[in-house]
Amino acid sequence: MFHRKKFCYFHISIVLATPYNTTFMTGYSHQKRFLVAVDCIIFGFDGQQLKLLLIQRGFEPEKGKWSLMGGFVEKEESFELAAGRVLHKLTGLENVYMEQLYAFSDPNRDPIERTASITYFTLIDINQYKHQISKDYHAEWFPLNKIPKLIFDHSEMVEMAKEKLRYKAALHPILFELLPEKFTLPQLQVLYEGVYDSTFDKRNFSRKVLSTGLLVKQKEKEKESSKRGAFYFKLDKRKYKTKFDAFLNFIPNPHKLK
Amino acid sequence: MFHRKKFCYFHISIVLATPYNTTFMTGYSHQKRFLVAVDCIIFGFDGQQLKLLLIQRGFEPEKGKWSLMGGFVEKEESFELAAGRVLHKLTGLENVYMEQLYAFSDPNRDPIERTASITYFTLIDINQYKHQISKDYHAEWFPLNKIPKLIFDHSEMVEMAKEKLRYKAALHPILFELLPEKFTLPQLQVLYEGVYDSTFDKRNFSRKVLSTGLLVKQKEKEKESSKRGAFYFKLDKRKYKTKFDAFLNFIPNPHKLK
DNA sequence: TTTAATAACCGTCAATCCTACACTAAATTC
DNA sequence: GAATTTAGTGTAGGATTGACGGTTATTAAA
Numbered sequence: 001m002f003h004r005k006k007f008c009y010f011h012i013s014i015v016l017a018t019p020y021n022t023t024f025m026t027g028y029s030h031q032k033r034f035l036v037a038v039d040c041i042i043f044g045f046d047g048q049q050l051k052l053l054l055i056q057r058g059f060e061p062e063k064g065k066w067s068l069m070g071g072f073v074e075k076e077e078s079f080e081l082a083a084g085r086v087l088h089k090l091t092g093l094e095n096v097y098m099e100q101l102y103a104f105s106d107p108n109r110d111p112i113e114r115t116a117s118i119t120y121f122t123l124i125d126i127n128q129y130k131h132q133i134s135k136d137y138h139a140e141w142f143p144l145n146k147i148p149k150l151i152f153d154h155s156e157m158v159e160m161a162k163e164k165l166r167y168k169a170a171l172h173p174i175l176f177e178l179l180p181e182k183f184t185l186p187q188l189q190v191l192y193e194g195v196y197d198s199t200f201d202k203r204n205f206s207r208k209v210l211s212t213g214l215l216v217k218q219k220e221k222e223k224e225s226s227k228r229g230a231f232y233f234k235l236d237k238r239k240y241k242t243k244f245d246a247f248l249n250f251i252p253n254p255h256k257l258k
Numbered sequence: 259m260f261h262r263k264k265f266c267y268f269h270i271s272i273v274l275a276t277p278y279n280t281t282f283m284t285g286y287s288h289q290k291r292f293l294v295a296v297d298c299i300i301f302g303f304d305g306q307q308l309k310l311l312l313i314q315r316g317f318e319p320e321k322g323k324w325s326l327m328g329g330f331v332e333k334e335e336s337f338e339l340a341a342g343r344v345l346h347k348l349t350g351l352e353n354v355y356m357e358q359l360y361a362f363s364d365p366n367r368d369p370i371e372r373t374a375s376i377t378y379f380t381l382i383d384i385n386q387y388k389h390q391i392s393k394d395y396h397a398e399w400f401p402l403n404k405i406p407k408l409i410f411d412h413s414e415m416v417e418m419a420k421e422k423l424r425y426k427a428a429l430h431p432i433l434f435e436l437l438p439e440k441f442t443l444p445q446l447q448v449l450y451e452g453v454y455d456s457t458f459d460k461r462n463f464s465r466k467v468l469s470t471g472l473l474v475k476q477k478e479k480e481k482e483s484s485k486r487g488a489f490y491f492k493l494d495k496r497k498y499k500t501k502f503d504a505f506l507n508f509i510p511n512p513h514k515l516k
Numbered sequence: 517t518t519t520a521a522t523a524a525c526c527g528t529c530a531a532t533c534c535t536a537c538a539c540t541a542a543a544t545t546c
Numbered sequence: 547g548a549a550t551t552t553a554g555t556g557t558a559g560g561a562t563t564g565a566c567g568g569t570t571a572t573t574a575a576a
Contacts, residue, residue, distance in 0.1 A: 027370045031330045033291035036374065072289045079363040079374070103361045103376050105337040112285045116294065116337070118361050171429075186524075203526070204564065211562095226523045227572045444553075461555070462535070484552040485544040519576070525569085532563070541554075546547100 035115040038083040039070035039154065041101065041161035042091070044126035045178040047187060049143045050194045051126070052158065054150070055090065056138035061112055062151040068158070069137065070117065083120040090137055092130035097123040097177040101161055109153050119157050121164055123177035144194075169195055172244055173214060176235045184222045184230035185209065214239050293373040296341040297328035297412065299359065299419035300349070302384035303436040305445060307401045308452045309384070310416065312408070313348065314396035319370055320409040326416070327395065328375065341378040348395055350388035355381040355435040359419055367411050377415050379422055381435035402452075427453055430502055431472060434493045442480045442488035443467065472497050 042053040057067040069090045073082040079100070088094055101119040109115065126141070142148065147158060169175050175191055189205050209215060216236050221229035300311040315325040327348045331340040337358070346352055359377040367373065384399070400406065405416060427433050433449055447463050467473060474494050479487035 028293055028330070028373070031293055032333045034294050034331070035286055035289055036292050036294070072286070073292070073363070075290045075372075076365045078365060079361055100360060102358060103337055105331070105376075107334045107336060114333075115286070118363075184524095201565070202524085203566085206525080207527095208563090223572085227574080228522075228524050228570075229572070230524060442553090459536075460553085461537085464554080465556095466534095479553095481543085484542095486542045486551075486553050488553060517576100519574100521574080522572085524571075527568100528566090530563100530565090532561100534561075535559090537557090539555090541552100543551090543553100545550080 035110075035113055036073045036079070037070050037115050037117045038073060038079055038086055039068040039117050039119050039157060040083060040087050040090070040098075040122050041068060041119060041158055042087070042122045042124060043161075043165065043178060044124055044129065044141060045175075045191055045194070046126050046141070048190065050178075050191070051141040051143055052147060053090070053129075053134070053139055053141055054148070055134075055140075057151060058137065061110075065151045066148045067151045068119075068154045069139070072115075073118075079118045083118070083122075087120075087122060090134055090139060091124060092133045093124055093128060096125075097174060101157070101164060104153055104157065106153065117153075117157075119161070121161050123174060125178065125180055127180050166195060173212070173240060176214075176240065179235075182218060182220075182222075182232040182234055184232055186225070186230050187222075188233075212243065214243060293368075293371055294331045294337070295328050295373050295375045296331060296337055296344055297326040297375050297377050297415060298341060298345050298348070298356075298380050299326060299377060299416055300345070300380045300382060301419075301423065301436060302382055302387065302399060303433075303449050303452070304384055304399070306448065308436075308449070309399040309401055310405060311348070311387075311392070311397055311399055312406070313392075313398075315409060316395065319368075323409045324406045325409045326377075326412045327397070330373075331376075337376045341376070345378075345380060348392055348397060349382060350391045351382055351386060354383075355432060359415070359422060362411055362415065364411065375411075375415075377419070379419050381432060383436065383438055385438050424453060431470070431498060434472075434498065437493075440476060440478075440480075440490040440492055442490055444483075444488050445480075446491075470501065472501060 044051050044053060053069070054066050055069050057063055057065055069086055071082065071086045071089075073079060077085070080098075083098060083100075084094070087096065087098065099121045101121040103116060103118050105116045107114050109117070144162065147155070149155070150158065165174075169192075175188075175195065178191060179188065185206050186202075188209065189200060189202060192205070193199055214236050215233040218232040218234060220232050222232055223229040302309045302311060311327070312324050313327050315321055315323050327344055329340065329344045329347075331337060335343070338356075341356060341358075342352070345354065345356065357379045359379040361374060361376050363374045365372050367375070402420065405413070407413070408416065423432075427450075433446075433453065436449060437446065443464050444460075446467065447458060447460060450463070451457055472494050473491040476490035476492060478490050480490055481487040
């Protein structure tokens with residue numbers, strides 16, 4: 001059995017006339033070649049809510065509709081480089097957390113011509129994102145529960161990314177990728193609660209988070225959101241790297257969460 | 259940062275003459291098209307050892323060298339279908355555990371022409387595998403610690419698959435996919451110990467395994483491998499499906515295992 | 517300057533789970 | 547029937563988890 005969601009796509013079948021090469025073949029000449037695109041599922045956290053960065057598609061088909069940011073893979077470019085290029089174009093960012101999610105390949109997923117899409121799952125610090133640049137693409141941040149209808153199979157991609165976020169964040173400290181350099185425990189908790197659409201006991205939460213040894217308490221307090229003020233913490237980046245895989249079972253029984 | 263292993267490939271750069279279409283474009287006509295292949299990393303368990311099914315490549319380049327079983331994606335075929343087709347061709351099996359692993363895309367990974375490879379991670383019951391068919395491909399099972407040198411980036415694919423097997427089996431009961439319908443607890447333990455290259459206490463192991471409620475004890479015993487004989491168990495397939503995600507943290511602290 | 521309001525911060529107890537560890541039971545062979 | 551081999555079982559101590567309420571720091575209003 002394939003452990004893979006069902007596709008539920010357009011069923012416009014445009015069969016292009018691409019006859020096989022019937023001359024004696026050298027190399028792989030009789031094989032079909034495909035367009036390959038990358039699409040980025042970009043998560044951000046504004047301190048309150050988890051959000052997704054979407055653009056209004058600038059060309060046909062489906063021009064003007066909401067879509068993930070993507071682009072075709074170029075001739076001498078790996079998928080990773082293509083995804084990095086696309087992300088940079090939209091956000092101005094480099095060196096962000098980026099991970100291959102899934103290769104989508106339904107022959108009819110793009111009605112113009114068969115195109116595979118390699119999706120990349122991306123976590124960015126929303127504060128470092130360059131608003132200016134994204135204006136060119138009519139980009140907007142959408143809260144996860146208010147995602148508009150997207151073109152092609154992009155909604156399915158987003159669903160898969162959300163699932164992956166929950167899965168992975170239960171096992172590895174990736175959510176710090178969404179936070180600014182300094183953050184407070186209450187902020188961190190709001191983030192986790194958003195990802196798991198749940199609430200945690202703050203005493204247990206802080207005990208658990210601090211027991212990882214990943215956080216370094218700062219002397220200053222954040223005083224915007226409460227009278228008393230909450231201490232800032234920074235991520236210990238050295239430990240973050242060494243403990244990345246040792247973070248397993250951070251969220252107990254993720255499947256039980258409502 | 260990309261959370262991705264480095265590539266370490268051939269560096270034969272054959273740049274083919276494929277000029278862009280300079281006519282006015284309709285659709286995506288100015289974009290580069292690629293060959294796409296699927297490759298299957300096929301795991302089996304013979305009761306003693308974890309093994310990988312490899313073939314001797316039947317065509318150039320690298321004809322005669324050891325390789326994963328693969329094939330080009332056809333015109334109207336999704337990657338999933340292509341992987342299923344390739345697997346069926348080699349093993350005669352259908353409806354086996356198969357999961358997309360990673361899309362490999364280094365522009366120089368195939369020296370003849372740029373080809374992306376979408377890899378699929380596969381677990382089969384080695385007893386149901388059709389030896390006859392595989393003779394045509396000069397296929398052979400190799401113990402995981404005796405994998406020969408493979409073509410292109412196939413060794414890297416195998417490494418990634420081994421890692422994924424360990425990761426996933428710590429969280430989900432996928433290893434049952436490698437076992438025949440009836441198996442004993444000692445057999446199961448040998449399998450887990452093989453995957454984690456480690457040893458477990460059999461009292462703790464059986465307690466934990468049985469506490470999942472996934473196993474149904476049979477009346478018969480397996481009497482080949484011991485005088486006393488060990489009771490057979492069957493997987494409760496209904497519970498397997500419902501509890502697939504609830505199996506998390508099966509292997510405690512997988513990262514600590516030596 | 518006192519008082520009220522707000523959110524941060526802290527600690528304990530009970531239940532559960534994990535780990536380490538050793539003997540008995542069943543069947544076969546000599 | 548004695549010896550051998552592997553299956554099968556239980557317990558105690560330590561660690562982790564989850565449930566739970568009261569105090570402290572600060573600001574704004576009275």
